[in-house]
Amino acid sequence: MKETNLIRRRNMLKGAAAATTVSVMGCASQLTTSSRPRVVVVGGGWGGLGAVRTLAAGGKVDVTLIEPNDGFMSCPLSILYITGYAQASDFQRSYRAIDALGVRRVKDRVVDIDRAGRKVKTATQDIPYDFLVLATGLEYMEEALPGYAAARDQFPVGFRAFEQAAVQRQVAAFVEQGGNFVITVPKPPYRCPPAPYERACMIAHRMKEKGTRGKLIVVDANKHPMPPPLAKPLETAMREMYGSQIEYITEADPKSIDAGRKVLSTSKGDIPFSQANVILPMRAPGLIRKAGLGERFAAVELPTFQSKADRNIFVIGDSQSSPLPKSGHLAFGTGQQVGEQILATIAGKYKEAGLGDEVTLPAAICWGKVSTSLAININVTSSISIGDPPKIRFQVDPAANAASSKGAMDWGRNMWNAMLG
Numbered sequence: 001m002k003e004t005n006l007i008r009r010r011n012m013l014k015g016a017a018a019a020t021t022v023s024v025m026g027c028a029s030q031l032t033t034s035s036r037p038r039v040v041v042v043g044g045g046w047g048g049l050g051a052v053r054t055l056a057a058g059g060k061v062d063v064t065l066i067e068p069n070d071g072f073m074s075c076p077l078s079i080l081y082i083t084g085y086a087q088a089s090d091f092q093r094s095y096r097a098i099d100a101l102g103v104r105r106v107k108d109r110v111v112d113i114d115r116a117g118r119k120v121k122t123a124t125q126d127i128p129y130d131f132l133v134l135a136t137g138l139e140y141m142e143e144a145l146p147g148y149a150a151a152r153d154q155f156p157v158g159f160r161a162f163e164q165a166a167v168q169r170q171v172a173a174f175v176e177q178g179g180n181f182v183i184t185v186p187k188p189p190y191r192c193p194p195a196p197y198e199r200a201c202m203i204a205h206r207m208k209e210k211g212t213r214g215k216l217i218v219v220d221a222n223k224h225p226m227p228p229p230l231a232k233p234l235e236t237a238m239r240e241m242y243g244s245q246i247e248y249i250t251e252a253d254p255k256s257i258d259a260g261r262k263v264l265s266t267s268k269g270d271i272p273f274s275q276a277n278v279i280l281p282m283r284a285p286g287l288i289r290k291a292g293l294g295e296r297f298a299a300v301e302l303p304t305f306q307s308k309a310d311r312n313i314f315v316i317g318d319s320q321s322s323p324l325p326k327s328g329h330l331a332f333g334t335g336q337q338v339g340e341q342i343l344a345t346i347a348g349k350y351k352e353a354g355l356g357d358e359v360t361l362p363a364a365i366c367w368g369k370v371s372t373s374l375a376i377n378i379n380v381t382s383s384i385s386i387g388d389p390p391k392i393r394f395q396v397d398p399a400a401n402a403a404s405s406k407g408a409m410d411w412g413r414n415m416w417n418a419m420l421g
C-alpha cells in the first residue's frame with residue numbers, strides 16, 4: 001500500500017517536471033509576449049499572497065494574480081472591528097506591495113478553467129498558464145438551510161473578507177436594542193473552527209460593557225466547541241465569563257430559517273431571534289468542482305498540494321481537502337511552499353521525499369479572542385510520512401490569558417506585513 005502510493009506520487013512529480021519542460025519548451029509557440037514560464041495565481045487572500053510573493057521573489061517566472069477585490073481584508077482579528085473595538089481599515093491593506101514586485105495583477109474573477117488548453121477564463125479574457133495555483137477560499141452551502149437563500153442579505157455569514165461590515169451593523173443594532181442574537185455553528189470542516197465561539201464571546205463582552213438586555217444564543221451542531229483540543233477553554237470562557245449573556249445549545253441542527261417570522265427551526269425546537277448570524281456549512285467555490293478537481297473541496301496530494309486530477313494545478317488554503325486546519329497562517333505557509341516547489345521544478349532542482357522520510361507540513365496558528373484583553377491560542381504542527389495520513393499535533397492554551405491576547409495582535413501585524421508590507 002505504502003509503495004503503491006509512493007510510486008504514484010513519484011510518477012506524478014516526474015510528470016510535473018516533464019509537463020514543465022513541455023510547457024516551457026512549448027512557450028515559444030504558445031507565448032507572444034514572454035518566453036518565461038507563466039504561473040497564474042487565482043485569489044489574493046492568505047494563500048495566494050504567500051505563493052505570489054515567493055514566485056515573484058524568485059525572479060524567474062511571469063506571475064499573474066487574479067483577484068476581484070481592490071485590496072485585502074483580514075478575517076483573523078477582525079472581530080475587534082465587528083464588535084466595535086477597532087476600525088475596518090485596521091484590517092485592510094492595499095495590493096501596492098504586490099504591484100511593486102512586478103506581478104501582473106488582474107482585477108477580475110475567474111469563471112472557468114480550461115485544463116486541456118491550460119488557461120483560465122474571466123468574463124473578458126483568457127489567461128494562459130504553465131502552472132496554476134488556486135487559492136480561492138470558500139463559498140457557503142446556502143442550500144443546507146431552507147429559507148436562507150431568499151433572505152441572505154438579512155443573514156450575513158461574515159466568514160469571508162469584506163463581509164464583516166454587515167455583521168458589524170447587526171451587532172451594533174443588537175447591542176443597542178437587545179433581544180435574541182442567534183449564532184449557528186456548523187459541523188466541520190469549516191474555516192477557523194474557534195471563530196464562532198470567539199464571535200460569541202466578543203459580542204457578549206460588548207453586551208456586558210453596554211448593559212444590553214438580551215441573550216446570545218449559540219446553536220451548535222457539535223457536542224462541544226470546535227476544534228476538540230479547544231473545547232474546554234472555549235466552553236469555560238463562555239460559561240464563566242459570559243454565563244449571564246450566552247445560552248449554549250449543543251447538538252442542534254438548524255432545519256430552516258423564516259426571515260419573515262424571525263424564527264430559526266432546529267432539531268431542538270424553534271428559536272425566535274431579533275438578529276441571526278447564520279454560519280453556514282462551507283465548501284470550495286464552484287469553480288473547483290466545475291473543473292473536476294474535487295467534490296466538496298479540491299483533492300490534493302500531500303505534501304505537495306498538487307491536484308490529484310491535474311499535475312499543473314496546485315490548490316492551497318481553505319479550498320483544498322486535506323485534514324489540515326483551515327487557517328490563514330497555514331494557507332500563507334502553503335503558498336510559500338508551493339511557490340518554492342514550482343520554482344525548483346522549473347529549475348530542474350525539485351527533490352522529492354523518499355520512502356520513510358518524514359516531511360514537515362506548514363503550521364497553523366489560530367487565536368480566539370474572548371475579551372479585549374484575553375485570548376486562547378492553538379498551534380498546530382504536522383508532518384507526513386509518504387503514503388501515510390498526516391500526523392497532526394496540537395498545542396493549546398489551557399485557559400484564556402493576556403499573553404495570547406497580545407500575541408494575537410503581534411502575529412496579525414507580522415503576517416499582514418509578510419503578505420503586503
Ligand SMILES: Cc1cc2nc3c(=O)[nH]c(=O)nc-3n(C[C@H](O)[C@H](O)[C@H](O)COP(=O)(O)OP(=O)(O)OC[C@H]3O[C@@H](n4cnc5c(N)ncnc54)[C@H](O)[C@@H]3O)c2cc1C
Nearest residue numbers: 043045046047075076110137192317318326327328329367
Ligand atoms: C472570524 C475568523 C477568524 C479567523 N482567525 C484566524 C486565525 O486566528 N488564524 C488563522 O490562521 N486563520 C484564521 N482564520 C482563517 C483564515 O481567514 C482563512 O483560513 C484564510 O483566509 C484562508 O486563506 P485562503 O487563501 O484559502 O482564502 P481567502 O483568504 O479567503 O482568499 C481567497 C481569495 O480568493 C478570491 N477569489 C475567490 N474566488 C475567486 C475567483 N473565482 N477568481 C478570482 N479570485 C477569487 C477571493 O476574493 C479572496 O480574496 C479566521 C477566519 C475567520 C472567518
